[in-house]
Amino acid sequence: MGTVLVEVELGSDTRTVLDDIKNRVIDGVLVWHPDRLQRHPRELEELIALVEDVGSVQIETVTAGDFDMSTSAGRSIARIVGAIARKDSDDSSSRLKRKHAELAAAGKLAGGGVRPFGYEPDRLTVNPTEAAVVREMATRVEGGDSLRSVAADLNSRGIRTSKGNDWNTTGLKKVLMSARISGRREYGGEFFDAVWAGIITPEQSERLRRKLGSRTRSSGRAPRRYLLTGGLLRCGRCDTPMVSRPTPKRRRYVCSADPGNGGCGRMSAVADPLEALIVELVLYRLDSPELATAITDSQAQQTELAQLHDEVAADQAMRDELATDYANRRFSRSEWMAARDPIQERIDQSRRRLSRLSPTSAIDEYEGHADLLANAWVDLSLSRQHAIVRAVIDHVMVQPATLGRGFDRERFKPVFRL
Numbered sequence: 001m002g003t004v005l006v007e008v009e010l011g012s013d014t015r016t017v018l019d020d021i022k023n024r025v026i027d028g029v030l031v032w033h034p035d036r037l038q039r040h041p042r043e044l045e046e047l048i049a050l051v052e053d054v055g056s057v058q059i060e061t062v063t064a065g066d067f068d069m070s071t072s073a074g075r076s077i078a079r080i081v082g083a084i085a086r087k088d089s090d091d092s093s094s095r096l097k098r099k100h101a102e103l104a105a106a107g108k109l110a111g112g113g114v115r116p117f118g119y120e121p122d123r124l125t126v127n128p129t130e131a132a133v134v135r136e137m138a139t140r141v142e143g144g145d146s147l148r149s150v151a152a153d154l155n156s157r158g159i160r161t162s163k164g165n166d167w168n169t170t171g172l173k174k175v176l177m178s179a180r181i182s183g184r185r186e187y188g189g190e191f192f193d194a195v196w197a198g199i200i201t202p203e204q205s206e207r208l209r210r211k212l213g214s215r216t217r218s219s220g221r222a223p224r225r226y227l228l229t230g231g232l233l234r235c236g237r238c239d240t241p242m243v244s245r246p247t248p249k250r251r252r253y254v255c256s257a258d259p260g261n262g263g264c265g266r267m268s269a270v271a272d273p274l275e276a277l278i279v280e281l282v283l284y285r286l287d288s289p290e291l292a293t294a295i296t297d298s299q300a301q302q303t304e305l306a307q308l309h310d311e312v313a314a315d316q317a318m319r320d321e322l323a324t325d326y327a328n329r330r331f332s333r334s335e336w337m338a339a340r341d342p343i344q345e346r347i348d349q350s351r352r353r354l355s356r357l358s359p360t361s362a363i364d365e366y367e368g369h370a371d372l373l374a375n376a377w378v379d380l381s382l383s384r385q386h387a388i389v390r391a392v393i394d395h396v397m398v399q400p401a402t403l404g405r406g407f408d409r410e411r412f413k414p415v416f417r418l
């Protein structure tokens with residue numbers, strides 16, 4: 001039996017299409033955009049149930065590719081995309097939420113970076129040999145084997161990481177802590193069904209994460225990580241850069257009145273939700289049309305940068321030449337100084353302009369690929385995360401909290417660089 005695809009715009013005739021699928025008159029649906037599949041979530045759920053009944057139904061969309069409705073991952077993508085399509089409100093908070101959902105759904109686009117151990121290079125298909133190793137690692141570590149001993153054993157058996165290297169405790173822990181191996185994506189502390197299959201169950205993943213997470217904390221060696229240091233946060237009362245100052249219970253940023261900080265001491269912000277918000281803003285910004293404009297500007301900036309470098313080099317050469325001539329007594333000290341000073345002044349000016357031009361290389365590989373960055377974010381080093389935030393945001397003004405409002409994103413006013 002060949003594939004019969006019908007091109008439809010679901011809505012008034014949804015009933016007919018669902019019936020046709022049920023009676024196997026058609027075995028596929030092709031629509032322009034996923035929102036045509038489902039004006040209402042109930043229609044999607046009906047379609048999903050039908051697919052499970054009938055077995056294989058091909059669902060294709062022109063604008064968003066095909067959905068494999070026979071896997072739970074495919075179904076959750078369809079649900080997310082459907083939810084996005086239904087949202088038509090354009091206020092910024094709903095835009096952010098939609099972005100959030102899109103990023104979560106973007107698991108199907110995950111590409112680039114290092115191939116995750118346990119998966120084929122398409123990052124979707126499970127590699128059976130490596131998956132068996134992942135299950136073994138998980139069972140052994142959960143059973144009490146140390147990361148060190150498991151890594152040593154893998155190395156002695158000639159099992160290599162996806163990069164072809166020996167295993168170490170860090171790499172092993174990264175694999176076991178990843179939401180990926182349980183077929184999930186983690187974003188902003190939430191889990192989403194991913195389009196790739198899991199190797200271990202979400203339950204086992206949770207147990208491993210608790211175990212390995214608490215081990216890090218109890219060792220006391222894990223440094224406290226603060227993303228928004230180095231002047232990224234400024235006190236809205238006194239404009240002083242805020243610093244990290246944890247309480248025993250939570251990570252915090254404060255405006256410190258200590259000598260050396262010189263702030264007003266009257267501003268603080270809890271770190272976790274604030275950092276999550278800033279990451280969300282950065283990811284959103286990287287996918288926005290404003291960025292395209294900013295990138296063009298920054299290319300102009302690159303040209304200016306190159307010119308300034310040339311000017312500085314030329315001025316330095318001239319200054320050195322003058323110094324040589326003076327050394328060879330071709331002219332007097334006062335003549336030399338009269339010639340040298342304006343050159344030196346020019347060099348200083350160019351250097352000041354150079355230092356003001358912001359390098360954007362930290363984000364080059366992520367421009368317009370916020371989905372890639374969202375996937376990679378948790379695995380990036382703190383300094384890399386910091387560099388990316390820095391490239392996008394100049395600073396964030398922190399306003400005083402309103403009593404009893406909990407986390408209030410309105411308190412934080414980002415000033416974007418890009």
Ligand SMILES: [Zn+2]
Pocket residue numbers: 235236237238239240255263264265266267
């Ligand atoms: Zn202050």
